[in-house]
Amino acid sequence: MQVPSRKRLFIILVLSFLAFFIILPRELSLNIDTPISIHQTLVKPGIHISFGNVEIHRDLDIKLGLDLRGGSHLAFEAQTEDLSEPERETALTSLIEVISQRVNLYGVSEPSITLATFEGVDRVIVDLPGVSDTKEAIDLIGKTAQLVFAEVDTENESLIPTDLTGADIKQAQVGFDNVSAEPIVSIEFTDEGAAKFEAVTERNVGKNVAIVLDDQVISAPIVNEKIIGGKAQISGLGGEDALDQAQLLAVQINAGALPVSINLVQESVIGPTLGETSIQQSVRAGVIGLIAVMIIMVVFYRKLGLVASLALLLFGLYTLAIYKLVPVVLTLPGIAGFLLSVGMAVDSNILIFERFREERAKGASITFSLETAFGRAWDSIRDANIATLTAAFILANPFGWAFLHTSGPVRGFAITLAIGVGISLFTGVYVSRNLLRYFIRDKEENI
Amino acid sequence: MNFNWMKYKIVYAIMSAVFVGVGVLSLAMWGLPLGLEFTGGAEIDYKVSLDKRSDVMSSLEEIAENAIVQSSANDHIIVKLPEVAQEERGQLLEKVVSVDSSAKEVQFQQVGPSIGPELIKKTFFAIAIVAGSIFLWVAVQFRRIPFGVAAIFAMVHDTMVLIGVFSLLGHFYNAQVDFLFVTAVLTTLSFSVHDTIVVFDRIRELSKKHGGSLEELANRAVSETMRRSIINSMTIIVVLLSLVVWGGESIRWFATALLVGAISGTYSSPFIAVPLYITLEKLFRRSE
Numbered sequence: 001m002q003v004p005s006r007k008r009l010f011i012i013l014v015l016s017f018l019a020f021f022i023i024l025p026r027e028l029s030l031n032i033d034t035p036i037s038i039h040q041t042l043v044k045p046g047i048h049i050s051f052g053n054v055e056i057h058r059d060l061d062i063k064l065g066l067d068l069r070g071g072s073h074l075a076f077e078a079q080t081e082d083l084s085e086p087e088r089e090t091a092l093t094s095l096i097e098v099i100s101q102r103v104n105l106y107g108v109s110e111p112s113i114t115l116a117t118f119e120g121v122d123r124v125i126v127d128l129p130g131v132s133d134t135k136e137a138i139d140l141i142g143k144t145a146q147l148v149f150a151e152v153d154t155e156n157e158s159l160i161p162t163d164l165t166g167a168d169i170k171q172a173q174v175g176f177d178n179v180s181a182e183p184i185v186s187i188e189f190t191d192e193g194a195a196k197f198e199a200v201t202e203r204n205v206g207k208n209v210a211i212v213l214d215d216q217v218i219s220a221p222i223v224n225e226k227i228i229g230g231k232a233q234i235s236g237l238g239g240e241d242a243l244d245q246a247q248l249l250a251v252q253i254n255a256g257a258l259p260v261s262i263n264l265v266q267e268s269v270i271g272p273t274l275g276e277t278s279i280q281q282s283v284r285a286g287v288i289g290l291i292a293v294m295i296i297m298v299v300f301y302r303k304l305g306l307v308a309s310l311a312l313l314l315f316g317l318y319t320l321a322i323y324k325l326v327p328v329v330l331t332l333p334g335i336a337g338f339l340l341s342v343g344m345a346v347d348s349n350i351l352i353f354e355r356f357r358e359e360r361a362k363g364a365s366i367t368f369s370l371e372t373a374f375g376r377a378w379d380s381i382r383d384a385n386i387a388t389l390t391a392a393f394i395l396a397n398p399f400g401w402a403f404l405h406t407s408g409p410v411r412g413f414a415i416t417l418a419i420g421v422g423i424s425l426f427t428g429v430y431v432s433r434n435l436l437r438y439f440i441r442d443k444e445e446n447i
Numbered sequence: 448m449n450f451n452w453m454k455y456k457i458v459y460a461i462m463s464a465v466f467v468g469v470g471v472l473s474l475a476m477w478g479l480p481l482g483l484e485f486t487g488g489a490e491i492d493y494k495v496s497l498d499k500r501s502d503v504m505s506s507l508e509e510i511a512e513n514a515i516v517q518s519s520a521n522d523h524i525i526v527k528l529p530e531v532a533q534e535e536r537g538q539l540l541e542k543v544v545s546v547d548s549s550a551k552e553v554q555f556q557q558v559g560p561s562i563g564p565e566l567i568k569k570t571f572f573a574i575a576i577v578a579g580s581i582f583l584w585v586a587v588q589f590r591r592i593p594f595g596v597a598a599i600f601a602m603v604h605d606t607m608v609l610i611g612v613f614s615l616l617g618h619f620y621n622a623q624v625d626f627l628f629v630t631a632v633l634t635t636l637s638f639s640v641h642d643t644i645v646v647f648d649r650i651r652e653l654s655k656k657h658g659g660s661l662e663e664l665a666n667r668a669v670s671e672t673m674r675r676s677i678i679n680s681m682t683i684i685v686v687l688l689s690l691v692v693w694g695g696e697s698i699r700w701f702a703t704a705l706l707v708g709a710i711s712g713t714y715s716s717p718f719i720a721v722p723l724y725i726t727l728e729k730l731f732r733r734s735e
Contacts (some may be wrong), residue, residue, distance in 0.1 A: 067697070118565050132552075133535040259665065265559030272698070273494065274553040281695030288693060289686035296682055332698055333627055339690060340634065340705065343683035344641075350682075351645070354675040380648040383588055384641045391577045391585060391637035395630065403572050410630045417634070 008434045015316055019321035022060055038255025060324045065331035065412055069277055070272035074138065076262035078122040087258055092122060094255035095262070097248070098205040099124060099146050102214070106131075106140060118403070121419035124262060127437050131271050142264060143214070147256020149200060150210045152220065159210055159217070162200050166256025176244045177235055183246040183372040185219075186255060190345065195229025202226040211253065218252045226392065282335045289339060290316070293346055307439055311432040315345045318423050328419065331412035341420020348428025351377040366440060374433050381429065385421050392418035452717065453662045453725065461719040463604060466711075470611010473618065479610065480659025482625035485563040491533040491539065492554035493524045499547035500524065506546050511539060517621075517657055519696065523553070531557060570629045577633055578602060581640050583685055589647060593727035598643045601720035602616045605639040605711040612707045616700075627701040635708030642679075643718035646672050647724070661725045669717045680713040 044318040047060075064071055078095060079107060079152060096115055103126065112127040131137055147166030150159035152188050170188040189197050201223045210220040213429045221234045237245045280396045294312065297305035319338060354378045360368035395414030483490050495503050506525055507516045515527040536555065545551045578599060586595030602644065610630060616622035649668035653659075687709060690702035 051574065075559075079560070116541070118569070121561065121565070134555075135537070138533065175508045258592055261663070263559075264557075267555070267557040269552075269555035271551060272555040273551065274492075280693055281693060282690070282698060285685075285689045285693035285695075289689035292689065293561055293682045294684040296678065296685065300678055311691075333630060333701065334693075336690065336698060336705065337699060340683070341687050343686055343709075345680045346682050347641075350675050350679050354672075356670070360518055376652075379652075384644045385646055386638040387584060387640045387644055390580050391633060394573060394577050395633055402574075404569055409626055411634075413630050413634075415625075 005434065005437075006167060008430075009438060011312070012431055012434060015309060016317060018436055019314075019317045020111045022321040023066075023317065027343075033071070058325060061327075062273070063327045063329045064279075065329045065334065066129060066268075067270055067332045067409070068275040068276045068330065069129055070132060070270050071127065072131050072137065072270070073136065073264035073266070073268040074126045074128070074141065074264060075143065076123060076124045076126070077265045078260050078262050079118075080122050080260055083258065083260075088122075090254050091258035091260050094145070094251050094258065095124065095260050097251045098214070099126065099141055102140050102143075103137075104129070104135060113419060116162050120409065123265070130272070132271050134267060134269055136265055138267070142262055144259050145214060145260045146259070147211065147213050147253065149197075149219075150212050151200070152203060152208045153212055154207075159212065161212070162196070164193065164196040164200055166259055167254075167256035168196055171257060172250040172253035174243070174250050175233075177233075178255040179237075182234050182235060183243045185246050185249045185253070187232045187234070188231035189232070191230065194228075197230060197232065198226060198228055201232075208384065213252050213256055227429075230331055278332055284433065286335065286339050288434055289332060290342060292331055293342060297349070301349075303440065304353050304356070304436070306347075306437050308346060308353070308432060311349065311427045312342065312345060312429040314431055315342070315420075315427040318427065319420060321418075322423065326419075328415055329412065330416070331409055333409045333413035334416040337413040337416035338420055341417055341424055344385065344421055345424030345428050348377075348381045348424060349432055351380055352429075352432070367437075368442065370433075370436055374429070378429065385425055388421050389418060392421065449666060451662075452666050453722060456703075456722040459722060463719055465717075467590070467604065467607045469610060470607060470614060471613040473611055477618040479614055480574075480622060481563075482628075483527075483558050483632050484566055484626050485624070487560040487563055489524045489528045489556045489557040490555070491531075491536065491552060492555045493530075493543050493550055494522055494528070495524055495547045495550040497522050499550070503546045503550065503607060504732055505523050505541065507544055510542055511535075523696070533641075540651075555675075557696055566626070566629070570632075573629075573633060574636070577636050578728035581636065583645065585647070587649060588644075591728070591731075593724050593731050594647050596727055597720045597724035598640050598647070598670065600723055601715040602639045603710060604635050604715050605635050608701050608711040609635055609704060609707050613704065616703070622700050622703070624705075625700075628704055631672055631701055631704030631708060634705060638712035639715060642676060642713055643720040645675070646716050646721055651661050657678070662729060664719050667723055669721055673717065676713055676717065680709060683709045 025414045043105065078092065080091060084089055092115060096113055100111075100113050103113060106128075108128045110129055112125075124140060128134075128137060145166070147169070148161045149164040153160055168190050170190055170193075172268055174181045174185045175184050176182065204214055204223045205225060206223065207222040208222055210217045212218070219234060221236075225261055234249065237249075239245070247435045290312070291435045294305075294309040297308045298311075299305070301308065319341075322328070327335070352373045355373035356369050359372050360366070392414045394404065396411055396418055397414075493503070500518060500522065504518065506517050507514065507524070507526055511526065511528060513529060517525045517527070519525050524543075531539075540552050543552075582595045582599050583596045586592055588597070589683070613622055613624055613628065617624065646668055648665050649672050652665050654668055657664075684706065687702050688707040691699055691706060694702055
């Protein structure tokens with residue numbers, strides 16, 4: 001016969017406290033007036049860990065998806081058919097960079113810009129939390145990148161655009177200076193561009209020439225001499241992040257050299273009120289559902305059911321903690337995935353308790369029946385949950401395979417379902433087993 | 448308590464044939480109520496005050512000729528349009544606010560024509576991969592092909608039931624097949640096989656322990672897992688029902704789809720997968 005292991009109960013207790021700490025709100029106000037006055041706001045620190053190159057920072061807030069916090073989801077199709085394969089890749093990298101910069105200018109917090117390619121069609125997906133007036137955003141993002149070289153008028157502090165534009169550039173690349181080994185950006189011009197560039201440099205020896213992308217100066221190198229032959233280098237980027245600077249500059253110049261026009265193909269705007277209502281409604285539905293499940297468990301399994309309900313509460317606690325730790329972006333279908341995994345979590349207990357009944361019917365003692373039931377039920381629990389995990393894994397598409405769903409709702413659902421199934425294996429088997437060993441003893445023969 | 452479940456194989460087959468048949472018929476007559484993501488077009492959702500709702504609706508119908516204006520969830524108005532320019536969207540909102548100053552645009556969606564076909568293709572890929580890997584898992588785990596085939600057949604059955612039910616719900620209750628429905632279909636696959644594996648597992652265990660004819664094994668396995676099946680599906684149904692009832696508009700049809708999948712998945716394990724397994728296993732043994 002197994003005795004309840006204090007060590008295991010202790011592990012469960014520690015985990016539960018940790019999880020409870022994690023799910024506490026970040027700021028907790030204490031206002032106690034009698035007998036001693038305490039007015040204090042407790043601020044929970046985030047987690048900051050660094051292992052060599054890996055840095056982990058978690059502020060332990062629940063991240064809400066667009067459907068819950070409101071915002072807009074925009075999908076643009078990029079016109080890349082006419083480009084060769086290497087050009088296409090360069091152009092798309094540049095496009096994403098340019099769009100990111102424009103979005104940053106727009107001042108949206110936590111925007112997401114991703115590229116999704118399916119059967120040769122390239123789409124840029126832009127998620128803008130909190131933005132519901134999309135007209136301005138779409139105009140800003142949808143603009144085709146314009147690159148122009150400008151002469152600098154130092155007296156009037158103004159820029160005079162030249163006829164040398166992005167169309168005159170073949171490509172920009174990051175390289176290293178032969179002598180100093182410093183990172184540089186080398187630009188290659190077309191034949192026509194080479195002639196224009198020669199003229200521009202001739203007029204500006206010893207002066208700055210600005211490279212302007214979308215009305216923003218991205219670089220203003222000094223011209224050392226007239227450049228013939230259509231190849232130029234920008235050097236002297238300096239500083240510790242010189243390589244990063246060079247890469248960014250090359251990407252930006254390429255955005256002008258290989259301009260890709262984009263069209264809006266999908267737009268979805270969710271107002272903030274809708275999200276709020278959705279949260280309230282689904283939380284209410286979830287709580288009612290959970291209570292109903294507990295009632296069912298207690299009605300059918302009495303004391304065992306109570307323990308299962310306790311395990312279910314712990315399941316909820318751990319799951320929320322994991323959401324905050326990962327962090328999982330919670331969406332409406334994600335909440336449904338969580339509630340569904342509640343069903344799977346109690347299923348483990350049901351399978352075990354049914355086995356327990358069978359063993360008891362054969363006349364075995366309570367503790368012996370419990371131990372046997374856990375052993376017997378495990379095969380079914382494992383096999384059935386692996387099947388669910390397989391489906392969830394494919395839906396979550398963790399490797400971002402282009403032939404599967406790559407965006408939002410489906411993934412949100414699958415991730416919470418997978419996490420739920422994983423944790424349910426732990427709470428439904430390990431936690432409930434040890435709780436039962438503690439709460440259920442042989443002397444209570446009335447189970 | 449050893450009920451002869453397998454004696455009524457024909458009854459289960461006929462019941463399922465009727466369910467699936469009605470669904471297929473409905474699909475043939477009315478098709479699937481494809482949502483915006485599949486068909487393309489635009490949809491605007493306004494929240495208005497109750498007493499102004501009909502005024503707003505008629506004024507919208509006036510200015511947007513090619514629009515379908517519907518009311519939903521008592522204080523919402525849904526406007527469906529083939530395509531909307533940003534200016535037109537602004538004009539519509541102005542009009543709505545001029546009639547009801549408290550009105551708000553709570554959701555706007557516009558989907559281009561290229562999205563739908565891509566979504567359908569990806570859905571087929573996902574279903575094929577999920578079904579394929581579940582088949583492999585079951586066939587390898589149980590080391591018999593009939594187990595795998597029966598599990599897959601039950602999955603197909605549940606999917607057909609779900610699609611059929613939504614064709615009916617679409618026709619009679621304005622349900623829509625959207626992105627979330629796709630997710631529900633894929634979850635139904637895992638629901639279905641979850642229960643099937645539990646019964647198959649019991650058949651395997653009993654055959655190792657006691658042996659006996661296939662029918663006896665199957666009857667005992669179904670009897671012994673029936674209580675668990677019923678209690679388990681009760682818990683899942685309760686959770687999903689509370690989502691359907693209290694979970695709000697945006698999740699209602701999704702929860703309904705999951706509910707249909709869960710019910711069909713519970714039913715199909717003992718009544719479709721097990722009888723089919725027996726039939727296949729017999730054929731298989733004969734040919735060996």
